[in-house]
Structures are given as C-alpha cells and as structure tokens.
Amino acid sequence: MNELNGLQRQILDEIKEDIKKNSDMSIKDFAKRHYISPAFLVNLSKKLGYSGYRELIFSIKSDHKSPPAAQDRNLAGIRNTIISNYSEELVDTFIWHMKGAKEKYVYAMGVGYSMVAIDYISRKCVRDGYRLIYTESLGELSEFKDNVGIMVSESGETQLVIDEAEKCRQHGYFTIAFLRNGNSRLRKMVDLPVIIPKEEWEDELQINTFVSNTIIAFQLLFSQL
Numbered sequence: 001m002n003e004l005n006g007l008q009r010q011i012l013d014e015i016k017e018d019i020k021k022n023s024d025m026s027i028k029d030f031a032k033r034h035y036i037s038p039a040f041l042v043n044l045s046k047k048l049g050y051s052g053y054r055e056l057i058f059s060i061k062s063d064h065k066s067p068p069a070a071q072d073r074n075l076a077g078i079r080n081t082i083i084s085n086y087s088e089e090l091v092d093t094f095i096w097h098m099k100g101a102k103e104k105y106v107y108a109m110g111v112g113y114s115m116v117a118i119d120y121i122s123r124k125c126v127r128d129g130y131r132l133i134y135t136e137s138l139g140e141l142s143e144f145k146d147n148v149g150i151m152v153s154e155s156g157e158t159q160l161v162i163d164e165a166e167k168c169r170q171h172g173y174f175t176i177a178f179l180r181n182g183n184s185r186l187r188k189m190v191d192l193p194v195i196i197p198k199e200e201w202e203d204e205l206q207i208n209t210f211v212s213n214t215i216i217a218f219q220l221l222f223s224q225l
Helices: 006-020 027-033 038-047 053-063 069-082 088-100 114-127 159-170 185-189 210-222
Strands: 106-110 132-135 148-153 174-179 192-195
Touching: 006 038, 006 053, 027 038, 027 053, 038 053, 069 210, 088 148, 088 174, 088 192, 088 210, 106 114, 106 159, 114 132, 114 148, 114 210, 148 159, 159 174, 159 185, 174 185, 174 210, 185 192
Parallel strands: 106 132, 106 148, 148 174, 174 192
Antiparallel strands: none
C-alpha cells in the first residue's frame, strides 16, 4: 500500500466498497464509472502482485483487505495447480493473440470428451463477440493470418487433432493447445501449449479432471482479456 499513489489508493478503496455492496462490475464498467482506463486497473492489479483485475477482485472478495505477499504466493500455487506451465509470459501471449483474433476467426476443435471443453470455450468466445467455428474437423480454413486455432487433447497424440493443428499451422494461425502430456507431438508443434497437470489422487478415485480443469484454465486466461 505504501507504494500506491493517491489516485491508486482511492480506486482500490472504491473497489473494496463495491465488493462490500456485492457489486461485481467488469473492468470496463468499473473504469467507465470512475473515469479511468482499464489499463489503469490492470497496472494497479499488477502493482499489488496480481496478474490482472479479476484476480485482484477474487483476492479482495476472500478477505476484504489489501492482498499481502503471502496470499499472492498462495494464488500463484493455485494457478500452477491448474496450469503447470503458468507464467506471466504465457498469459500475455494468450491475451495478445486472442485480442488479435477478435476481428478474424477462432477455430476450436477436439475429439470425444474434449468436445465438452471445446463447447464451453466456444460459448464463452461467442458471448464476447468472437466469430468462432468449432467441430471435430476444421475442414476448409480461412487465410486470415491473425486467426487462432485452439486444440484440446488430453494425450496430445490424437491423430485427428494433430492433423488439424498442422492445417492451422500451414495457414499461419497462432495455435494454442490445452493438453496433459507435456512430451506429446501436439505439445511440440503448437505455438502456445497450456499443460493441465494430473492430480495424484485421480487414478485412486477413478476420476479424470482434465476436461473440468481445461475449462477452468481457459477461464483463468480468458478473464485477463
């Protein structure tokens, strides 16, 4: 808090007041109401040790106080539990290319149970104004260089997914893959792999968290836009 200037302190207090009133404004709505830019809120969040506005809101909701360093370390642990290769660089790369695709297309594809995650990703993108095509086979692809191809494959070895990723790559798309196998062919061929780790207790309880954690991972990244 000692490093914040007067305006930053004032805005942080306003955020806390809104949370106490159970208000949950988006970054755009909050910025508009207080006559500041969304970038101001992002910079404030990062100055307090967070990756973005939504993470700051989550933290303040937890205890209604300024986020201490210890709490930030705990949140970092949570992020890495969902995405084992989580980093600021990964987030920034995801944001940059998803913003670039806003006026182009996002292609999303998966096979079998992965289609559950693809369906969620698709609905989320469409709701936010993206033009999105999702399927088990991408077929003919447009030539826009700023298009993004999103693949979901637990093994990273599903041939159909690999074939479609190769199509995207040949067309100059930026490729993102949510997968579990960090040594897979898909991991090695895409531009941005997002690794979803396997929980130690999954086999014992006969539970597979890949699809659910992929959805959480996508939401974690997408919320930073």
